[in-house]
Amino acid sequence: MDLKPNLNPVLTDATPLTRSRLGGVPSGLYSPKGATFPHGPLLAIPRKKTGILDDVRSSCWLDAMKSSSPTHNKVSKDVSHGIGSPDTAYSTWLLKFPSALASFDQIANCAKGKRIALFLDYDGTLSPIVDNPDCAFMSDNMRAAVKKVAEYFPTAIISGRSRDKVCELVGVSELYYAGSHGMDIIVPPRQSISDNHPDGIRSSDKQAVEVNLFQPAAEFLPMIEEVLGLLKESMKDIEGAIVESNKFCASVHYRNVNEESWQIVGQRVYDVLKQYPRLRLTHGRKVLEVRPVIDWDKGKAVTFLLESLGLNNCDDVLAIYVGDDRTDEDAFKVLRELNKGCGILVSSAPKDSNAIYSLRDPSEVMEFLTSLVLWKSSI
Numbered sequence: 001m002d003l004k005p006n007l008n009p010v011l012t013d014a015t016p017l018t019r020s021r022l023g024g025v026p027s028g029l030y031s032p033k034g035a036t037f038p039h040g041p042l043l044a045i046p047r048k049k050t051g052i053l054d055d056v057r058s059s060c061w062l063d064a065m066k067s068s069s070p071t072h073n074k075v076s077k078d079v080s081h082g083i084g085s086p087d088t089a090y091s092t093w094l095l096k097f098p099s100a101l102a103s104f105d106q107i108a109n110c111a112k113g114k115r116i117a118l119f120l121d122y123d124g125t126l127s128p129i130v131d132n133p134d135c136a137f138m139s140d141n142m143r144a145a146v147k148k149v150a151e152y153f154p155t156a157i158i159s160g161r162s163r164d165k166v167c168e169l170v171g172v173s174e175l176y177y178a179g180s181h182g183m184d185i186i187v188p189p190r191q192s193i194s195d196n197h198p199d200g201i202r203s204s205d206k207q208a209v210e211v212n213l214f215q216p217a218a219e220f221l222p223m224i225e226e227v228l229g230l231l232k233e234s235m236k237d238i239e240g241a242i243v244e245s246n247k248f249c250a251s252v253h254y255r256n257v258n259e260e261s262w263q264i265v266g267q268r269v270y271d272v273l274k275q276y277p278r279l280r281l282t283h284g285r286k287v288l289e290v291r292p293v294i295d296w297d298k299g300k301a302v303t304f305l306l307e308s309l310g311l312n313n314c315d316d317v318l319a320i321y322v323g324d325d326r327t328d329e330d331a332f333k334v335l336r337e338l339n340k341g342c343g344i345l346v347s348s349a350p351k352d353s354n355a356i357y358s359l360r361d362p363s364e365v366m367e368f369l370t371s372l373v374l375w376k377s378s379i
Ligand SMILES: O=P(O)(O)OC[C@H]1O[C@H](O[C@H]2O[C@H](CO)[C@@H](O)[C@H](O)[C@H]2O)[C@H](O)[C@@H](O)[C@@H]1O
Pocket: 121, 122, 123, 124, 128, 129, 130, 131, 132, 133, 134, 136, 158, 159, 160, 161, 244, 246, 251, 253, 255, 284, 285, 286, 287, 289, 325, 327
């Protein structure tokens, strides 16, 4: 594929990426139920014999919490090693991760004669990051752009949120949806996943239309619900902490918690999780995410969807994945390794990534989607 190679992708913060890096790209599409559960929580908490409090007090733990969704200035300074202004750092970074808008002709050239499959993250990609997770609404213009692009290309939303929630927030029925970081996927029945995959089941949606569901973490549901209750209980006296159910995952948000209390948030989450070795912890943007230890992530969800759409074994497919979060790195990495397309990182600050291109913010994402439509309708 003739997309600009990113020659030196360096991932400095490996916390949520470690498993996929060590595990590499899957040989199969999914791990069967009861597959290996090699690790406990994966958050970088060194396990010391001196006790958990020591672990949580270590700068490693707190630094990881602080570095998630850092401010523009902090990241710019880190990446530029303090040299130059944030703008200079961003311009330098753009040399490595060129703007997908500025490089649109190159992407379009590459897509000539190919079928594009589009994968979109939700928070921070289609909607701006806001303090209250329940108020992360996408604009009507963005909704119209997503609806339009889906008329031209198969388009999927892959989110850490529950599938129902992200469906409601996006509100466009012509899309494929994968919630819980890809652990809850819905595809139309013409793609017979239930025949091929043990975790696939036939079901019907709210309009009683037959659909196929793929839920590789289904057996974890009671456990996640139990943990959700414990997390809610343990956070109830921490001002600003929000515990969100994402069906097969649970999120503990600390964006609105006073920074002095972040350590307590981390400690309490860790205390709950230490009783559940089959659950692990990853970091998002000012959020700790509890999820099952299964060999499944957004990258595997992309591979699965490509297969479900009959697009996996074709040379004439260009997959484009747009996302802003660390969990999206798994998808960027899969596309890079399979040479199937490209990742586009949404970031207004320099960040290391497995993506090939970048976009600054959701408004640029909208412009990119509109450009895809204009290009496709002009050929
Ligand atoms: O995979 P995504 O669709 O990007 O979902 C990842 C998480 O997004 C949400 O949290 C983030 O956005 C919130 C709203 O802007 C913000 O308040 C929060 O700090 C961010 O972490 C969502 O609430 C989580 O459940 C998702 O896992």
